[in-house]
Every structure is written in structure tokens, then in C-alpha cells.
Amino acid sequence: MSAENSNIVLKTDELSIGYRKRNDIQVVVSGIDMEIKEGELVAVIGINGAGKSTLLRTLSGIQQIIKGQVFISEKNLAKTDVSELSKNISLVLTEQLISKNLSVMELVALGRQPYTNWIGKLNKNDLKKVMHAIKLVNIEDIKSKKCHELSDGQFQKVLIARALAQDTSLIILDEPTTHLDLYHKAYVLKLLQQLSRETNKAILFASHEINLALQLCDKLLILKDKKALYGKPLDLINSETFNDLFPSHLIHFDKESSSFKIK
Numbered sequence: 001m002s003a004e005n006s007n008i009v010l011k012t013d014e015l016s017i018g019y020r021k022r023n024d025i026q027v028v029v030s031g032i033d034m035e036i037k038e039g040e041l042v043a044v045i046g047i048n049g050a051g052k053s054t055l056l057r058t059l060s061g062i063q064q065i066i067k068g069q070v071f072i073s074e075k076n077l078a079k080t081d082v083s084e085l086s087k088n089i090s091l092v093l094t095e096q097l098i099s100k101n102l103s104v105m106e107l108v109a110l111g112r113q114p115y116t117n118w119i120g121k122l123n124k125n126d127l128k129k130v131m132h133a134i135k136l137v138n139i140e141d142i143k144s145k146k147c148h149e150l151s152d153g154q155f156q157k158v159l160i161a162r163a164l165a166q167d168t169s170l171i172i173l174d175e176p177t178t179h180l181d182l183y184h185k186a187y188v189l190k191l192l193q194q195l196s197r198e199t200n201k202a203i204l205f206a207s208h209e210i211n212l213a214l215q216l217c218d219k220l221l222i223l224k225d226k227k228a229l230y231g232k233p234l235d236l237i238n239s240e241t242f243n244d245l246f247p248s249h250l251i252h253f254d255k256e257s258s259s260f261k262i263k
């Protein structure tokens with residue numbers, strides 16, 4: 001591993017994402033080139049149907065790559081098996097079916113599955129990682145509660161703790177602020193920023209919260225018209241990337257405040 005690449009956790013090379021139906025290929029986005037380093041927080045932004053979930057599923061190995069390559073910690077994703085992948089990527093899907101009859105502790109402990117034996121017995125080290133994850137997201141006070149007793153905001157923190165317990169270099173989250181009020185949206189994204197700094201993990205999430213992402217993320221991947229633009233928020237603002245993200249009769253990007261405004 002060369003020194004300059006040593007802290008790159010995720011790299012894509014001319015990636016195309018989409019769907020294969022028999023002989024037909026539907027490309028959703030092509031030419032995705034991005035690099036995420038340790039400790040970076042990155043958001044995937046785009047209007048409904050732009051391809052955010054398709055991209056996250058492709059990067060997690062759930063969906064096949066249409067063209068190009070993905071490297072996770074310098075390993076080629078297409079050549080990495082599922083058990084190896086689960087030690088490199090943890091995935092947080094808000095709408096995933098999870099038994100809410102589990103306690104918070106039990107759900108966070110599921111993050112240790114890639115490392116435990118077939119009956120899922122936790123050893124001392126697993127328990128240490130689970131407790132550390134619970135501490136990092138500050139949910140010690142609810143660790144014995146059942147998940148069905150939690151608010152959406154609390155449950156989101158539990159899902160993030162499970163990903164931390166999995167102890168991977170990359171955490172991928174699909175719309176982690178869905179169903180949350182403005183305070184909790186800001187809280188969860190700020191928590192992700194803090195965790196990326198404290199744990200040095202690379203965190204990638206899809207979101208509709210552009211104004212918050214502009215303030216909190218190190219880089220943004222903008223999906224627009226089947227193409228991808230990647231860069232630091234300020235560079236993307238200066239290159240006028242946001243001016244036509246939404247139909248301009250209703251919403252415009254105000255460069256001065258670096259935020260979207262309703263006309």
C-alpha cells in the first residue's frame with residue numbers, strides 16, 4: 001500500500017450503477033469517481049429517484065456493479081466475499097425489518113455477528129465493543145429498554161451503535177434522518193460528524209438534508225441527470241453545482257448563506 005493511499009477507505013473508479021433485466025441494462029448513474037478517507041463524513045445528495053439508494057446498495061455489495069470498480073480499503077469489492085465484507089462495511093438501513101422486541105443491548109450486540117461463533121455467543125472483547133458503541137452514541141440510559149419502547153430518534157441512535165459495534169472502517173447509512181424532527185435531524189448528523197472524528201471511521205450517508213449536509217460534511221456526492229459530481233461543499237458551491245438541482249420556479253440556491261431558499 002503506498003503511503004498516499006494508506007488512509008483511503010472507499011474508492012470508486014468510473015463506476016456505473018443501475019439494474020440488469022435479462023439482456024437489458026438500465027444505467028441510473030455513470031462516471032462515479034470518489035474517494036473517502038479515514039475520519040471523513042460524506043453525504044450522497046440528489047432528488048427523489050436520482051440513484052442514492054441504488055449507489056449505497058452497490059457500494060455495500062448487495063447489488064451488482066454495472067461498470068467500473070469499487071475498492072474498500074484497497075480490496076476490490078467484486079472479489080470480496082460476504083463474510084469478509086461484513087468486517088469492512090456496516091450498513092444502516094432505516095426501513096430494514098428488525099425485530100423491535102429485542103432490547104437495545106441485544107440489537108447493538110447483533111453488530112458483532114461477523115465475529116461471533118454460529119450460536120452468536122459474545123466473548124469479553126465483543127461485550128467490550130458493544131458497551132463502547134453504546135457509550136459513543138450516549139444511549140447508556142436506555143440500554144435495557146425494548147426497541148419498541150423507543151422514539152424514532154432513539155432508535156436511530158441504536159442502529160448507529162450497532163454499526164459502531166460491528167467495528168468496520170466504513171459505515172454506510174441510507175437516509176438516517178427519515179421521520180426525525182429538525183432538532184433530531186441535526187442531532188443525528190452532528191453525531192455522525194463527531195463519530196467520524198472520534199473513531200476515524202469513514203461515514204457515508206444518503207440524505208435529503210442538503211442544508212445540514214453542506215454545513216457538516218467534508219465532501220458531498222451530488223447525483224444529477226445520471227451524472228455524479230464529487231467535492232468539498234465550498235468547491236461545489238463555487239462551481240455553481242446547486243443552482244439547478246431543483247426546478248428553479250420554486251427553490252433557488254442562495255450562495256451568500258450557502259443554503260436553499262423557497263421563492
Ligand SMILES: Nc1ncnc2c1ncn2[C@@H]1O[C@H](COP(=O)(O)OP(=O)(O)OP(=O)(O)O)[C@@H](O)[C@H]1O
Nearest residue numbers: 019026028046047048049050051052053054055206
Ligand atoms: N429494483 C429496481 N429495478 C429497476 N429500477 C429500479 C429498481 N429500484 C429502483 N429503480 C429505479 O432506479 C432509479 C433510482 O432509484 P433510487 O431508489 O436509487 O433513488 P433514490 O435517489 O434513493 O430516491 P429516493 O430519494 O426517492 O429514495 C429510479 O429511477 C428507480 O425507479
